[in-house]
Amino acid sequence: MTTTNSSPTAPKPSDDDPLAKPLAPAHTGSALTFRLGLAAAIFMGAMLVFGLVISGPEINQRDSARLLYIHLPSVAATYLGFLVTLVGSVIYLRTKSLFWDMLAGASAEIGVVFCAGLLFSGAVWGKPTWGVYWQWDPRLTSTAVMFVMYLGYLALRRMDLPPDVRSRRAAILGIASFANVIVVHYSVQWWRGLHQGRTLGVDTQIDGLMLFSLFLGLVAFVLTFAWLLVHRFRVAWLSHQVEELGLARALAERRAETDPTGRGRTP
Amino acid sequence: MYWEYVIVGYVVVLGGLGLYSAAILRQGRNLSRRVPPEKRRFLD
Numbered sequence: 485m486t487t488t489n490s491s492p493t494a495p496k497p498s499d500d501d502p503l504a505k506p507l508a509p510a511h512t513g514s515a516l517t518f519r520l521g522l523a524a525a526i527f528m529g530a531m532l533v534f535g536l537v538i539s540g541p542e543i544n545q546r547d548s549a550r551l552l553y554i555h556l557p558s559v560a561a562t563y564l565g566f567l568v569t570l571v572g573s574v575i576y577l578r579t580k581s582l583f584w585d586m587l588a589g590a591s592a593e594i595g596v597v598f599c600a601g602l603l604f605s606g607a608v609w610g611k612p613t614w615g616v617y618w619q620w621d622p623r624l625t626s627t628a629v630m631f632v633m634y635l636g637y638l639a640l641r642r643m644d645l646p647p648d649v650r651s652r653r654a655a656i657l658g659i660a661s662f663a664n665v666i667v668v669h670y671s672v673q674w675w676r677g678l679h680q681g682r683t684l685g686v687d688t689q690i691d692g693l694m695l696f697s698l699f700l701g702l703v704a705f706v707l708t709f710a711w712l713l714v715h716r717f718r719v720a721w722l723s724h725q726v727e728e729l730g731l732a733r734a735l736a737e738r739r740a741e742t743d744p745t746g747r748g749r750t751p
Numbered sequence: 752m753y754w755e756y757v758i759v760g761y762v763v764v765l766g767g768l769g770l771y772s773a774a775i776l777r778q779g780r781n782l783s784r785r786v787p788p789e790k791r792r793f794l795d
Binding site for chain 2: 510511512513528532536541545546547548550551554555558597598600601604605608609611612708712715716718719721722723725726729
């Protein structure tokens with residue numbers, strides 16, 4: 485989508501001003517986000533229908549197994565979010581490109597949102613299945629640590645530091661924090677705990693409809709992640725532009741104060 | 752059986768995602784009005 489005034493919310497340029505540029509729509513949407521959002525909504529709707537209506541209850545877990553259709557996709561979206569943060573951080577350290585720094589930050593924030601969802605859905609699944617909402621099991625504990633580490637990453641990005649220092653420190657933390665994502669993923673293999681092993685693999689034994697519902701959930705959540713990432717990145721970019729414009733305006737005002745004639749100092 | 756857990760789980764997780772999405776879209780709308788078109792790189 486081009487930045488024309490196709491949106492009903494966009495202010496129209498003045499007709500009598502030949503130099504007036506077409507104004508951009510006042511939102512972060514585009515053709516890309518429209519397609520991503522539409523696809524995510526379709527898959528999310530299909531997941532709800534298949535997961536809550538068409539597929540049957542599991543023989544042992546009964547209907548609580550339906551929580552897995554949002555729990556596992558939340559795990560996938562969380563991993564994806566933190567993986568993009570890792571990639572963005574590595575490329576930022578090599579190139580110092582603001583694009584990759586902002587992408588890493590945007591992705592981490594969305595990853596944290598999905599991580600909160602996976603912790604909550606896991607807890608409400610654990611109560612009927614294990615009898616407790618929470619257990620200091622290796623998988624659960626390492627996931628909670630991962631959540632807190634990325635909250636720390638987001639806090640670091642909001643610290644009052646010179647932008648390049650803040651971005652460099654955030655990139656280092658974004659790379660270091662990913663080590664815990666690996667620990668989370670392999671925790672069920674490395675340590676014995678209450679949490680079950682891998683749900684999906686080459687030897688997966690799961691009913692066809694349940695597997696299909698899970699597949700729909702995975703696609704829906706990954707598409708939602710991508711849709712959110714584009715919007716969140718654009719918000720970060722716009723925020724940066726607003727900061728720069730504010731700084732430029734403040735500098736201009738300061739110059740005007742020191743030199744009211746506007747001609748500058750002459751030797 | 753256990754439908755109450757299922758409903759709470761779905762409402763909180765999908766509702767949370769919905770609220771976060773709404774907050775991002777709203778933030779984007781507010782910031783967008785303050786940025787001139789020539790500074791709107793990456794937005795199309």
